[in-house]
Amino acid sequence: MSYTNSPQVYLASTGPIQPVHVLIQQAHLPVHVPVQQAQMPAWNMDTGASSHLTDNTGILTSFSNSSMYPSVFVGNGHSIPVTHTGHSFLHTSSKPLQLNHILVTPHIIKNLISVRQFTHDNDVSVEFDAYDFSVKDYQTRWLILRCDSTGDLYPVTQQPSSQTPIVLLSFSSTTWHRRPGHLGDDVLRRLESRNLISCRKSKLSALCHACQLGKHAKLPFYNFESSVDSVFEIIHSDIWTSPIPSESGIKYYAIFLDHFSHFVWVYPLHKKSDLFDNFVAFRAYVNKQFNVDIKALQCDHGGEYDNTRFHDLFCQNGIQFWFSCPRTSQQNGKSERMLRTINNLIRTLLFQAHIPPSYWVEALNMAAHLLNILPSTAINNEIPFTKLYNQTPTYEHLCVF
Structure with a gap:
């Protein structure tokens, strides 16, 4: 893929699109949409998109009839026009996640979130696996959002905004081991996988002296391997x-x-x-x-x-x-x-x-x-x-x- 000096956006994953002429809209004053009237958008995470993309302004909280990018290049080499630029956010149980500089193009098939722009604007990390993806705070590794994926894409399943903000402080695994009475690692992992606690994993697992004294009935036996070179030595x-x-x-x-x-x-x-x-x-x-x-x-x-x-x-x-x-x-x-x-x-x-x-x-x-x-x-x-x-x-x- 080649880049030119003209302001253009490149997109890796869209459906087949017919060639259209590039349209540059004249600037107008921004239009703000009340948050209560914004629709719940069906967003999809995309690691190949360089900007957020949507097909209409109805899912934006605010938008402007102008864009510094007149068109978007898609995977088949064609370009599609950009009509507006706007902003929105994703509701989570802890805090809203910003979607800045969303490009509106009527010819897009799926609403796409640029993973690169999303992680940069919200200071988060996005982790993908075969079943879902997770959004975590980059500093504390606290889980903010988890969405299941059963199809070919990674759709965003938004959580309704809570009236009472939920704050879960992220502590080290050593602290969470001691708090509930010296839990085992397997129980700690189950609580964390259910998003009941937020555990900041340490690189080195500390040896708990209290567990050794309080739970062990006898001293451990260490493996000892005798070295032999031929049969019938031992x-x-x-x-x-x-x-x-x-x-x-x-x-x-x-x-x-x-x-x-x-x-x-x-x-x-x-x-x-x-x-x-x-x-x-x-x-x-x-x-x-x-x-x-x-x-x-x-x-x-x-x-x-x-x-x-x-x-x-x-x-x-x-x-x-x-x-x-x-x-x-x-x-x-x-x-x-x-x-x-x-x-x-x-x-x-x-x-x-x-x-x-x-x-x-x-x-x-x-x-x-x-x-x-x-x-x-x-x-x-x-x-x-x-x-x-x-x-x-x-x-x-x-x-x-």
């Missing part, structure tokens, strides 16, 4: 007790989870004391199949782990023993999360197959196999089988449980 283990014995009398199962590959092995147990023999068998399997030895075992402080047989075995073979503190299952988080994942899958398989809960051991083996050949978020969506064996698993053998 094995996580835990035991789960089933509320229902299996068909073969199994009441427990133990897991051994490799930290590096996230591959899991499951061992059904009749008694918790069987754990030691199963660990010895698992260690022998690792030595024979992968030609490495387990370097460390991470587990809770249960008696099935913390006993003389385990301590003697680890001391003789140089295996490290890492216990979590009493009543702090969070320190054995990998094992706890794997148990929860396995149990969720066991229940799902049993419900899907309409099998009694006493067949949970059969579902346990299936669940472990599926988890080992599927991507895991714990290792950035890599596949445990691939990380352990350096091979891609196949899925043709899978059947519905």
